[in-house]
Amino acid sequence: xxxxxxxxxxxxxxxxNLEGMTPDDIDNDAPLFGEGMGLxxxxxxxxxxxxxxxxxxxxxxxAEGQTVFKSINCIADYIQKNRTK
Amino acid sequence: xxxxxxxxxxxxxxxxxxxxxAAVRQGRSALRELDxxxxxxxxxxVGIFPDDLRTQIQIEGYSWYExxxxxxxxxxxxxxxxxxxxxxxxxxxxxxxAGIGELGETPEKDGLYLAPGLAAKKxxxxxxxxxxxxxxxxxxxxxxxxxxxAQRLIESGTYDAAVVCGSDVLSSFVLAGFDxxxxxSPVECRPFDMERLGLNIGEGAATLVLKKDDxxxxxxxxxxxxxxxxxxxxxxxxxxxxxxxxxxxxVVPPERKDLLACVVAHGTATxxxxxxxxxxxxxxxLGTIPTTAYKAHFGHTFGASGILETILTLCSLDEGMVxxxxxxxxxxxxxxxxxxxxxxxxxxNAFVKTQSAFGGCNGAILYARDPLPxxxxxxxxxxxxxxxxxxxxxxxxxLLTEIFKESLADGSxxxxxxxxxxxxxxxxxxxxxxxxxxxxxxxxxxxIFTLNGSVLADRKHLSTFVKPGxxxxxxxxxxxxLPNVVLGEMAVTHRIKGExxxxxxxxxxxxxxxxxxxxxxxxxxPSVLITGWVDCENENTFQxxxxxxxxxx
Numbered sequence: 001x002x003x004x005x006x007x008x009x010x011x012x013x014x015x016x017n018l019e020g021m022t023p024d025d026i027d028n029d030a031p032l033f034g035e036g037m038g039l040x041x042x043x044x045x046x047x048x049x050x051x052x053x054x055x056x057x058x059x060x061x062x063a064e065g066q067t068v069f070k071s072i073n074c075i076a077d078y079i080q081k082n083r084t085k
Numbered sequence: 086x087x088x089x090x091x092x093x094x095x096x097x098x099x100x101x102x103x104x105x106x107a108a109v110r111q112g113r114s115a116l117r118e119l120d121x122x123x124x125x126x127x128x129x130x131v132g133i134f135p136d137d138l139r140t141q142i143q144i145e146g147y148s149w150y151e152x153x154x155x156x157x158x159x160x161x162x163x164x165x166x167x168x169x170x171x172x173x174x175x176x177x178x179x180x181x182x183a184g185i186g187e188l189g190e191t192p193e194k195d196g197l198y199l200a201p202g203l204a205a206k207k208x209x210x211x212x213x214x215x216x217x218x219x220x221x222x223x224x225x226x227x228x229x230x231x232x233x234x235a236q237r238l239i240e241s242g243t244y245d246a247a248v249v250c251g252s253d254v255l256s257s258f259v260l261a262g263f264d265x266x267x268x269x270s271p272v273e274c275r276p277f278d279m280e281r282l283g284l285n286i287g288e289g290a291a292t293l294v295l296k297k298d299d300x301x302x303x304x305x306x307x308x309x310x311x312x313x314x315x316x317x318x319x320x321x322x323x324x325x326x327x328x329x330x331x332x333x334x335x336v337v338p339p340e341r342k343d344l345l346a347c348v349v350a351h352g353t354a355t356x357x358x359x360x361x362x363x364x365x366x367x368x369x370x371l372g373t374i375p376t377t378a379y380k381a382h383f384g385h386t387f388g389a390s391g392i393l394e395t396i397l398t399l400c401s402l403d404e405g406m407v408x409x410x411x412x413x414x415x416x417x418x419x420x421x422x423x424x425x426x427x428x429x430x431x432x433x434n435a436f437v438k439t440q441s442a443f444g445g446c447n448g449a450i451l452y453a454r455d456p457l458p459x460x461x462x463x464x465x466x467x468x469x470x471x472x473x474x475x476x477x478x479x480x481x482x483x484l485l486t487e488i489f490k491e492s493l494a495d496g497s498x499x500x501x502x503x504x505x506x507x508x509x510x511x512x513x514x515x516x517x518x519x520x521x522x523x524x525x526x527x528x529x530x531x532x533i534f535t536l537n538g539s540v541l542a543d544r545k546h547l548s549t550f551v552k553p554g555x556x557x558x559x560x561x562x563x564x565x566x567l568p569n570v571v572l573g574e575m576a577v578t579h580r581i582k583g584e585x586x587x588x589x590x591x592x593x594x595x596x597x598x599x600x601x602x603x604x605x606x607x608x609x610x611p612s613v614l615i616t617g618w619v620d621c622e623n624e625n626t627f628q629x630x631x632x633x634x635x636x637x638x
Contacts, residue, residue: 015559015561016501016561017500017501017561018500019499019500040318041318041320041321042319042320042501042560042561042564043561045265045266045267045560045561046559046560046561048267049265049557049558049559049560052557053557060267061267062267
């Protein structure tokens with residue numbers, strides 16, 4: 001799980017162009033949207049691409065992603081249960 | 086005011102205004118469902134030209150976009166005696182993506198791709214125009230922007246006549262981009278309906294031939310228009326509909342409300358657009374006027390849509406009718422508006438057309454069959470307060486990051502922007518940083534000129550989905566392929582709520598830029614305007630020359 005989380009954080013930093021951030025800067029339990037890291041609606045759509053490209057998970061809409069994208073831990077958990085690659 | 090002397094619609098439903106209007110009147114639609122479209126995997130519902138019409142329109146040696154524009158403009162001109170070859174006649178094109186379908190991942194892989202300004206030059210020359218063509222690219226409000234550009238240039242006396250053509254074509258580029266935004270409906274779109282699932286992409290061209298108002302009693306006129314920015318988000322409209330409502334209020338003050346036969350909404354059938362528009366129409370006081378929209382007949386034709394939907398309404402009001410909104414059954418928005426759900430008679434001779442786009446920009450234009458009293462534009466005096474020049478200085482693109490970190494660091498989306506956006510963004514930031522006394526961002530406008538626009542982002546977007554089996558289009562990259570999105574970035578960061586317009590020229594032509602600037606200032610009278618040239622060819626060849634102008638009493 002630790003390895004997956006580290007890899008996922010790097011993929012997110014790269015995909016969302018989080019300039020100057022390292023995996024250590026992202027709290028595993030902190031909310032990614034709103035108050036937390038302040039990601040926006042385009043970032044949510046980009047996270048859908050991250051899951052599809054790296055883990056073969058297809059989410060249909062940002063609404064579907066709402067619970068999945070709560071925090072890094074939530075995403076990692078979802079990946080473990082649903083990954084196809 | 087300027088008069089509309091001729092029109093054309095070229096769409097999958099026909100090659101003339103008459104054919105298109107007849108088709109819409111019969112309730113027909115260009116939309117069809119396809120499994121896989123133009124090499125893009127998935128199930129789509131699109132408004133695409135059938136092969137026989139496409140063959141009729143396509144000209145050898147010209148891109149599909151160029152061919153469509155030429156076909157539409159030629160047919161519109163055939164009904165008038167406007168002297169195309171006069172230096173007092175101008176061609177103005179409105180497009181979101183122009184000939185993007187011809188672009189390759191690298192210049193070596195390009196088909197017939199030309200930068201939009203150069204494509205316009207090729208089209209203009211082919212049609213016999215001698216003046217420099219102007220292309221406006223404000224995403225989905227390009228049609229409204231092109232009409233405003235024409236009105237201003239005619240009223241300022243720069244030209245006597247303008248041929249305005251809005252056009253966009255269906256391409257894997259646009260389809261994959263909107264697919265990544267999860268904005269597409271797999272079935273026919275249903276604007277304002279409870280069951281709406283998103284938009285359909287369409288293609289087409291629509292042309293208006295415009296000339297100075299000769300005061301003749303009968304005939305359609307562009308009375309007044311207003312463009313502005315939400316300053317909210319580059320890809321999401323402000324939920325209150327504030328921008329659209331401000332634009333409507335400007336062109337339909339209370340005393341004009343009773344003149345309106347209908348509101349012709351943008352009505353893309355996305356959850357957010359239609360909801361926002363309903364709030365805007367209600368808060369602008371037009372909730373009791375019948376509202377209609379036409380996207381379920383053609384799909385969203387982007388640059389063409391604003392003009393195409395205007396022309397259909399001219400035809401319907403000439404018949405004394407407001408056409409029903411195809412695909413609508415049950416209101417699915419919270420704004421209190423009156424959707425026209427069945428054919429309705431009217432004796433009124435005016436309507437307002439609204440539009441909204443990525444980049445946060447909005448537009449509303451009022452049309453009327455009889456002359457209405459309007460204030461003539463007065464020339465306005467402006468002074469240059471500050472200017473900024475940014476070139477690569479042997480540092481290339483890294484220079485922009487350096488400037489951003491040292492002088493701006495405003496927590497914006499800078500690191501998510503493409504090079505063109507970063508360049509314009511940094512240059513504007515430096516101008517706004519030491520804003521002059523009396524600087525009011527809500528009354529500030531942006532008018533930026535370019536040649537290459539977003540071409541670097543365009544090529545990058547292609548690389549995310551063209552390889553077989555590797556279809557991962559990225560919304561963050563796609564958003565930057567709309568060259569006006571940078572204006573939205575500036576507007577959001579600096580709270581700029583005036584008009585934001587991107588003009589694409591065949592080159593850095595100071596004379597044309599100056600005449601557009603003067604006409605824009607006279608018509609919009611912003612308290613501050615940030616304007617100039619921004620162009621980006623590659624990582625080491627770019628230039629921004631912007632200035633900040635302030636209104637002088």
